[in-house]
Amino acid sequence: MNLPDYIDLYCERTAPGFWSEPLNALSNVAFLVAAYFAWRLYARRGRHDALDLILIILAASIGIGSFLFHTFATGWSELADVIPIWTFIALFVLVTIYRLTGENLWATARIALIVLGSIGIVFWFTSGDVTTDDASGPGYLNGSLQYLPALLALVVFAAVTLVHRHPARFYVTAAAVVFLLSLGFRTIDLTTCAATGIGTHFMWHILNGIMVGLLLQSLLRYLPSERSIKPA
Numbered sequence: 001m002n003l004p005d006y007i008d009l010y011c012e013r014t015a016p017g018f019w020s021e022p023l024n025a026l027s028n029v030a031f032l033v034a035a036y037f038a039w040r041l042y043a044r045r046g047r048h049d050a051l052d053l054i055l056i057i058l059a060a061s062i063g064i065g066s067f068l069f070h071t072f073a074t075g076w077s078e079l080a081d082v083i084p085i086w087t088f089i090a091l092f093v094l095v096t097i098y099r100l101t102g103e104n105l106w107a108t109a110r111i112a113l114i115v116l117g118s119i120g121i122v123f124w125f126t127s128g129d130v131t132t133d134d135a136s137g138p139g140y141l142n143g144s145l146q147y148l149p150a151l152l153a154l155v156v157f158a159a160v161t162l163v164h165r166h167p168a169r170f171y172v173t174a175a176a177v178v179f180l181l182s183l184g185f186r187t188i189d190l191t192t193c194a195a196t197g198i199g200t201h202f203m204w205h206i207l208n209g210i211m212v213g214l215l216l217q218s219l220l221r222y223l224p225s226e227r228s229i230k231p232a
Contacts, residue, residue: 003076009143011189011199013073024070027202030209031063038216049225051095058088059212066205089150092215096157099223119149144187154179171218175211182207 012021019025038056042048061084069081094112101107158176161169185203193199 003074003079005075007069007073007075007078010070010201011193011196012201013070016073018071020073021070023198023202024205025067027205028063028067028070028209030206031066031212032060032209034209034213034216035060035063037213038220041217041220045224051091051225052220055088055091055095055216055219058084058091059216062088062212063205063209088212089153092219093153093157096219096223099219099225100160103226115153119153141187142190144183147183147186151176151179151183166222168218168222171214171222175214175218178207178211178214182211 006016010021010024012024014020035056038059042052042056065077065080065082065084068077071077093115094108097111097115098105098108101111154172154176158169158173160166161172182204185200185207189199189201189204
């Protein structure tokens with residue numbers, strides 16, 4: 001990847017230019033809205049945890065990074081898009097495991113290694129489906145297959161909360177369903193281009209903003225840090 005190179009991946013973009021993808025760019029406000037409502041819930045607490053705050057900041061960073069990518073459309077802006085997404089996913093998984101194990105570091109490390117290994121195997125087989133690395137054009141499923149590890153992790157998380165009837169189960173299950181829908185819209189962006197003229201990638205942003213919002217709400221409401229729980 002050459003950082004200054006121009007990247008054209010989506011239906012809405014027809015030429016170089018800052019506002020060539022207005023819907024794809026502006027739809028990233030969904031992440032800022034998710035971060036805002038999470039911040040409001042976080043701020044109402046008498047006690048705070050730094051990990052919660054970092055996740056909220058990362059949620060906002062996803063929107064900012066994606067906005068940069070869909071306006072500048074270069075290699076460096078793609079990194080600004082991708083890095084916050086995967087950092088949020090990785091940290092959310094770790095924080096969730098940590099709190100589900102009663103903040104046991106050793107148990108968290110063991111489970112995290114298993115999760116990391118499983119995701120790594122899936123990612124190894126799906127990472128070739130990245131459109132920016134394929135000079136011949138969009139890959140299989142328009143590059144959406146690279147997000148299969150995140151989908152599988154979210155589905156497993158939802159299943160665990162449902163089986164154990166955890167209070168967060170409705171938020172997490174809704175997040176998994178929304179993420180599946182968002183992947184569908186991302187996948188059909190180019191195939192629907194002729195019919196729509198704008199594609200469907202903006203729905204990927206809107207639905208992912210909702211998904212991130214649901215995950216943050218589930219964490220803040222039902223998986224708080226022991227430090228953020230007021231003593232009785």
